[in-house]
Amino acid sequence: MGTAMDVMAELFSKDCIFALATVNGNKPSVRMIDTYYEDGAFYVVTYARSAKVKELESNEKVALCSQAYRFDGVARNIGHPLAPENSTIRKKLIQVFEPWYFRHNNEEDEAMCYVRIELQQGFFHKDGTGYNVDFKNNKAETFPFSFDIILPE
Numbered sequence: 001m002g003t004a005m006d007v008m009a010e011l012f013s014k015d016c017i018f019a020l021a022t023v024n025g026n027k028p029s030v031r032m033i034d035t036y037y038e039d040g041a042f043y044v045v046t047y048a049r050s051a052k053v054k055e056l057e058s059n060e061k062v063a064l065c066s067q068a069y070r071f072d073g074v075a076r077n078i079g080h081p082l083a084p085e086n087s088t089i090r091k092k093l094i095q096v097f098e099p100w101y102f103r104h105n106n107e108e109d110e111a112m113c114y115v116r117i118e119l120q121q122g123f124f125h126k127d128g129t130g131y132n133v134d135f136k137n138n139k140a141e142t143f144p145f146s147f148d149i150i151l152p153e
Helices: 002-012 051-058 084-096
Strands: 016-024 027-038 041-047 061-066 069-079 112-126 129-134 139-144
Touching: 002 027, 002 112, 002 129, 002 139, 016 051, 027 051, 027 084, 041 051, 041 069, 041 084, 051 069, 051 112, 069 084, 084 112
Parallel strands: none
Antiparallel strands: 016 027, 016 061, 027 041, 041 112, 061 069, 069 112, 112 129, 129 139
């Protein structure tokens, strides 16, 4: 599991754009978000009144996808950035999202929040190796993987 987690950190411990799927009633709802990965979870800076937060509060199961990377997990609103329990992650998110963090977020707004997506399963690849990870059971499977999809620019 160690190598897989090292690759996760290398690929996703920075500002990464993913499609986030939540559930709205009985149908999927998808939007693009910026994320940051750390220790088995992705973090999102958002607002408690947003559709995504309202949707995850009624169904915490979410999925993330970007190119050939995919993850599913459990999402929770972990509160306002200035809450004492968020001080450590706040410092990291400000640094990672530095080009836009304060331009697009108002920490004086009580509805601003962070969402933590605790990963359950995931697939990612790097340098010809694919990784299927079961985060819940702390297991990783590796296999040869060739990414041959041509992505439009």
